[in-house]
Amino acid sequence: MSTSSRQNGSTRAGDAERIQVAQLLTDAASQGRLSMDEYEQRLAKAYAATTQGELSRLSADLPDFATTANCGGIRKPAPSTLLLAILSGFERRGRWNVPKRLTSFALFGGGVIDLRYADFTSPEVDIHSISIFGGQTILLPPEVNVAIRGHGVMGSFDHVGEQGTPGAPCITIRGFSLWGSVGIKRKKRKNS
Incomplete structure (x- = not known):
């Protein structure tokens, strides 16, 4: 993978990253930072995102994005x-x-x-x-x-x-x- 693709955000996004951004958007909506309409629009775009750059743009104006979405590691599903x-x-x-x-x-x-x-x-x-x-x-x-x-x-x-x-x-x-x-x-x- 080239360094330039990582820097411009064209690295492919995975399910775990889409789920993390969806959770961040849910947090923002519950705190009143996003209206329900804007939340639902961004959520749909987050699930459809194919690159990390698209995910970054959806949450760039929200606090704590850098620490929440880029924490790395695979998130395990909740227990049955x-x-x-x-x-x-x-x-x-x-x-x-x-x-x-x-x-x-x-x-x-x-x-x-x-x-x-x-x-x-x-x-x-x-x-x-x-x-x-x-x-x-x-x-x-x-x-x-x-x-x-x-x-x-x-x-x-x-x-x-x-x-x-x-x-x-x-x-x-x-x-x-x-x-x-x-x-x-x-x-x-x-x-x-």
Whole structure:
């Protein structure tokens, strides 16, 4: 690799670098430094970026960029998580680390998995959702790509449009519902 390509920012960007910039943009939006519209526009561009120079330009006007995005090293995905609702409920909302593998189970209970403000720690996420006489809702931000492989038996398992922004995390949702539901919805972030 030539020194000039590194200096002018034409070095190819990887998934880990795109995820780091996405997290920096999320931090800036939560601190009120970016409006929701500007945040969503920059986030889409970050996931579509092919070079480190493109990523640098998206966050150059934000504080702590040099220490956050250029810290180096590969970030490990968050550990696999199990969410249970047996005669009860669960909720994952706000800012949290989305693992590479997430399993949710509702038996005579319910839950909400809100990915709109979450930090993705892996470019690919597998969610296994099972509802038996219960209900779950999965809220997706507009930019993610999704593949749904679930089925309802005497119940429902929603299907939504799969296309998001090229380069954004890809979420695969598998599972089934028996006399229950797994509701999957794309929903914009609220303006603060």
